[in-house]
Structure formats: structure tokens, C-alpha cells
Amino acid sequence: MPSKPKKPDLTHTHPDNGVVASVRIGDCRVELPKFDEVRNAQVDLVFADPPFNWARDYDRHETGDAWDDAAMSRDEYLEFTYTWLELCAGALKPSGSMWVNIPDDSAAEIVVHLKKIGMHMVNWCVWHYRFGQNTKGRFINSKVHALYFCKDPAKRTWNPEPILEVSDRRAIYGDPRTESKKDGLPAGMRVPMDVWYGKYWGRIQGNNKERRAKHDNQLPEVYLHRVIASCSNEGDVVLDPFLGSGTTGVIAHAMGRHFIGTEFSKANAEMAFERVVNGPVRDLESLGGDSTAIFENRRKKPATV
Numbered sequence: 001m002p003s004k005p006k007k008p009d010l011t012h013t014h015p016d017n018g019v020v021a022s023v024r025i026g027d028c029r030v031e032l033p034k035f036d037e038v039r040n041a042q043v044d045l046v047f048a049d050p051p052f053n054w055a056r057d058y059d060r061h062e063t064g065d066a067w068d069d070a071a072m073s074r075d076e077y078l079e080f081t082y083t084w085l086e087l088c089a090g091a092l093k094p095s096g097s098m099w100v101n102i103p104d105d106s107a108a109e110i111v112v113h114l115k116k117i118g119m120h121m122v123n124w125c126v127w128h129y130r131f132g133q134n135t136k137g138r139f140i141n142s143k144v145h146a147l148y149f150c151k152d153p154a155k156r157t158w159n160p161e162p163i164l165e166v167s168d169r170r171a172i173y174g175d176p177r178t179e180s181k182k183d184g185l186p187a188g189m190r191v192p193m194d195v196w197y198g199k200y201w202g203r204i205q206g207n208n209k210e211r212r213a214k215h216d217n218q219l220p221e222v223y224l225h226r227v228i229a230s231c232s233n234e235g236d237v238v239l240d241p242f243l244g245s246g247t248t249g250v251i252a253h254a255m256g257r258h259f260i261g262t263e264f265s266k267a268n269a270e271m272a273f274e275r276v277v278n279g280p281v282r283d284l285e286s287l288g289g290d291s292t293a294i295f296e297n298r299r300k301k302p303a304t305v
Contacts, residue, residue: 005034010273014253021249021259021276025269028084028241028262035260037237038091044236046088047248049101053077082113084241089119095155097231100147107145119149128197162229164189166291198292209281218245221280222287225251232257246272254279
């Protein structure tokens with residue numbers, strides 16, 4: 001008989017909502033199939049922020065055990081990428097969705113491959129930030145792609161209500177039509193656009209209160225809140241194959257989702273898991289809902305319905 005996979009290296013049960021966070025340490029291609037939820041295709045949501053092969057340190061020189069982010073040729077990197085994409089896609093329920101956070105140089109290949117293996121694109125979103133790496137040789141990068149795919153468009157989990165924001169028609173123009181909408185959404189509110197920016201959406205750096213020490217590639221809590229709130233329900237299983245700084249686990253665990261993940265580095269996993277146990281630094285109720293309009297209200301008098 002095949003041996004039963006050992007228990008995850010790190011586990012924690014939330015004291016308030018009872019959901020469990022579990023992390024295995026090692027290469028995701030090896031460790032992911034050890035989760036029952038992966039083998040039995042019981043995952044509701046995958047969020048992946050993979051290595052970019054950009055020679056980021058990931059604390060490798062400090063801890064000695066982190067992923068070498070410059071070791072692969074382009075062909076090797078794409079083969080690695082396709083392998084973990086297929087593992088994650090195969091782990092999803094029919095109602096499940098997958099998000100991939102990726103820069104320009106690999107976004108197109110990932111889109112093509114996910115379509116090739118039968119996944120369906122819902123949105124190609126963009127996370128826009130104002131603090132790109134300075135250069136004078138070309139236009140400054142100020143975005144990362146947030147690729148949203150699902151297993152079955154007719155069955156996908158989709159919850160717009162928790163992520164609504166004030167519409168520009170209300171915030172800028174005071175348009176009375178948005179106060180009497182017939183789409184079933186609250187007056188003056190809309191689903192966010194596919195370019196994401198606004199309060200708390202900047203890169204996590206400097207003295208940002210969310211920043212985890214010794215990690216230079218951390219996603220903001222508001223980003224994961226939007227993904228998890230809209231594409232999963234309480235009690236669902238959220239998977240992150242690259243735990244990194246831990247933001248996916250932090251938000252999923254706090255929002256009443258079971259979390260499973262993998263992380264190559266033992267030191268990184270332990271630091272990230274400490275964040276998962278401690279919970280988010282921002283009040284989840286404060287993440288989202290505000291207007292992201294770039295102009296002030298142009299109507300001098302209040303709108304009338």
C-alpha cells in the first residue's frame with residue numbers, strides 16, 4: 001500500500017471561525033500533490049504569485065534555503081510554469097477559479113497555456129501602482145497582470161457585493177441615473193474596473209504598516225481581499241503554491257476560508273506563517289468600497305432622483 005503523506009509542516013486553526021491553515025515546505029511540484037484537497041480536486045480558489053526568474057533574492061543569501069530566482073533558462077522557466085499551472089488547474093472544483101499575478105514578460109504565455117488546458121478567461125486585470133523601478137531607457141513599469149481564469153464559466157463562484165465601490169457617475173458627476181439603477185446593485189455602487197488602484201493599493205515598501213521584514217515582493221492585503229471575497233465563500237479551500245510573504249494565507253484565514261499552501265524556503269514559510277496566525281494588519285472592513293475617481297465632484301448641487 002502507498003504510504004500516507006505526512007502531515008503539513010505548519011498548521012493552525014483559527015480560534016474564532018475554526019478554519020485551518022496548512023503549509024508544506026518544499027518545491028510546489030512535489031508538495032502540492034500531498035494535499036488531499038489537491039489530489040481530490042477539492043480546491044475552490046487558487047491564487048499564485050510565482051517567482052519571476054528575475055534574480056530576486058527571496059532571502060536566499062540570508063537563509064541559505066530560498067528559491068534561486070535566476071537559475072533557470074527561459075525554456076526551463078516556462079516548463080516549470082506550465083507544470084505548476086497544470087497541478088493547480090487540476091486541483092480545482094468545477095466551480096473553482098485561478099488567479100495568477102505575473103509581469104509583462106510571461107503573461108501572454110500563461111494565458112495561452114491556461115486556455116490550451118481548458119481553463120476559461122474571465123478577466124485580464126491590471127494592478128497599477130505609482131512606485132515603479134526608475135529607469136530612463138524605456139517607460140517605467142507601473143503594473144502587474146492579474147489573470148483571472150475559471151474551470152467552468154457556468155458554475156464559477158462569483159460574489160460582486162463584497163467588493164463594490166462608489167461609481168464615477170456618483171463621485172464625479174452626481175449622475176441621478178446611478179441612484180436608481182436596475183441591475184440589482186446598491187445605488188451609486190459598481191463592480192471595480194479591471195485596472196486596480198486606489199487607497200492601500202500601492203507596492204508594499206518603506207514604512208508601509210503591512211511590510212514583512214526582509215521580503216521585497218509583498219502584495220497588499222486589499223488585493224487578496226478583493227480576489228478572495230469575490231471568488232470564494234466562507235468554508236471554501238484557498239490554495240497558494242508560492243506562500244512568499246504570506247498575504248494570501250493571512251486574508252483567506254481571516255475571512256473564514258481554509259488555506260493550503262507551499263513554500264520552498266523553510267525560513268520564509270515560518271515567517272509568513274507567523275503573519276497568518278497573527279492576522280491582517282488592516283481592518284478587513286476598511287478594504288474597498290471607496291471611490292477611485294481621479295477627479296473631484298463636478299456637480300455643484302446635489303443630484304436629485
